[in-house]
Amino acid sequence: xxxxxxxxxxxxxxxxxxxxxxVFHQIRATDADRTSLxxxxxxxxxxxTRHVSALIDAGLVEETRVDSGARSxxxxxxxxxxxxxxxAWGVHIGLRSTDFAVCDLAGRVIRYERVDHEVSxxxxxxxxxxxxxxxxxxxxxxxxxRNVGVAxxxxxxxxxTVTSEDYGWSEVEIGAHLPFxxxxxxxxxxxxxxxxxxxxxxxxxxxxxYFYAREMVSHAWIxxxxxxxxxxxxxxxxxxxxxxxxxxxxxxxxxxxxSDLVQLSHTNPLARQILNERAHKLAxxxxxxxxxxxxxxxxxxxxxxxxxxxTLRIVVTQLRANTGSQLRIQRADAYxxxxxxxxxxxxxxxxxxxxxx
Numbered sequence: 001x002x003x004x005x006x007x008x009x010x011x012x013x014x015x016x017x018x019x020x021x022x023v024f025h026q027i028r029a030t031d032a033d034r035t036s037l038x039x040x041x042x043x044x045x046x047x048x049t050r051h052v053s054a055l056i057d058a059g060l061v062e063e064t065r066v067d068s069g070a071r072s073x074x075x076x077x078x079x080x081x082x083x084x085x086x087x088a089w090g091v092h093i094g095l096r097s098t099d100f101a102v103c104d105l106a107g108r109v110i111r112y113e114r115v116d117h118e119v120s121x122x123x124x125x126x127x128x129x130x131x132x133x134x135x136x137x138x139x140x141x142x143x144x145x146r147n148v149g150v151a152x153x154x155x156x157x158x159x160x161t162v163t164s165e166d167y168g169w170s171e172v173e174i175g176a177h178l179p180f181x182x183x184x185x186x187x188x189x190x191x192x193x194x195x196x197x198x199x200x201x202x203x204x205x206x207x208x209x210y211f212y213a214r215e216m217v218s219h220a221w222i223x224x225x226x227x228x229x230x231x232x233x234x235x236x237x238x239x240x241x242x243x244x245x246x247x248x249x250x251x252x253x254x255x256x257x258x259s260d261l262v263q264l265s266h267t268n269p270l271a272r273q274i275l276n277e278r279a280h281k282l283a284x285x286x287x288x289x290x291x292x293x294x295x296x297x298x299x300x301x302x303x304x305x306x307x308x309x310x311t312l313r314i315v316v317t318q319l320r321a322n323t324g325s326q327l328r329i330q331r332a333d334a335y336x337x338x339x340x341x342x343x344x345x346x347x348x349x350x351x352x353x354x355x356x357x
Contacts, residue, residue, distance in 0.1 A: 015196055016351050018351070019041075019043060020054060021351055023048065030200045033076065040200070040202045055354075058354055059086065061080070062079070064078055086143065086146050087105075087110065087139065087144070088104075089101070090338075092151040094119075097116050102145075105146065105346065105349060117130060128174065129177065148178075148183065149342070149343070151184075151186070151187040152187055153187050153214070153216045156186050160175070166240075185340075186229050187340045188229065189229045190341075190343040191212060191299075192220040193227045195299075207223050209298045209299070210298075211301070212336075239278060239281050239285065244258065244274065244278050248274050261274070276310070282315050283318035287319055290323050297328035297330070302336075305331055306332075312331060
């Protein structure tokens with residue numbers, strides 16, 4: 001039987017607040033034992049015992065003996081995340097492809113696939129029916145999910161509806177088109193939330209701007225231990241991969257994919273010029289966002305940066321020239337869309353783990 005989140009309002013990614021959720025988080029993020037939990041979370045021994053016991057009884061946490069080599073004294077034990085028998089489903093709906101993942105409650109990937117799907121060529125109902133069917137097929141033979149998460153490249157309004165000219169959607173309510181309840185979230189906000197979700201609660205989270213560029217361009221930022229995103233749904237789609245390809249066609253080139261254009265740029269000066277022009281536009285957008293948010297770090301994600309390192313170099317060079325060299329800069333890995341899907345699926349569970357078992 002499904003045990004799912006019943007709300008379809010967008011999630012707001014923050015560190016957990018409930019004591020049992022904080023214990024669960026710290027066990028996930030650190031090499032924890034009962035003593036370290038009591039020290040780090042400033043909870044009583046009785047409180048730690050109660051929460052750890054509840055998590056173990058629920059199958060979410062396991063306690064194992066550590067062989068320290070000592071011949072006497074009480075053996076040390078350590079705590080780790082279990083949850084192998086419980087699953088969650090996550091999906092990231094991009095403009096031209098969709099990422100599907102099935103994971104356990106520790107976030108370990110069980111099954112994953114990416115499927116080409118042009119959202120703008122289908123109705124919202126057709127796309128979301130396709131998503132539901134694909135998730136059910138991918139998870140065949142596995143336990144029913146404890147939650148389902150849907151992340152989108154498009155902007156989510158505060159009431160959970162999606163209006164996107166790129167998607168061809170107008171005030172689409174995700175939950176109305178799915179056969180099961182789901183948690184929904186902004187893809188870029190979920191990507192940014194990884195830093196909060198994976199950090200120990202004893203470690204302050206630095207302010208970070210997360211900038212994503214693929215078919216669509218968007219950003220989110222971390223401030224005071226929470227993820228924030230723009231209220232406006234406006235995105236600079238002119239910088240997206242599809243419009244960059246259209247620019248190449250207008251100028252006499254014939255690449256069929258963005259990857260083809262990047263490959264062509266290694267030998268064709270015009271292709272390189274087109275990518276460089278786009279890189280400078282992206283750099284202008286990032287610099288403006290940095291001026292507003294004033295982060296300590298910037299993370300770049302999406303194929304604009306992962307497929308074309310020269311674009312990343314141009315953006316970083318221009319950004320440093322305009323903002324100074326103190327900014328920490330890094331690039332996200334190639335599996336960030338899968339990560340976003342999983343984060344949206346697991347975030348409600350991580351906020352209140354015992355409610356989902």
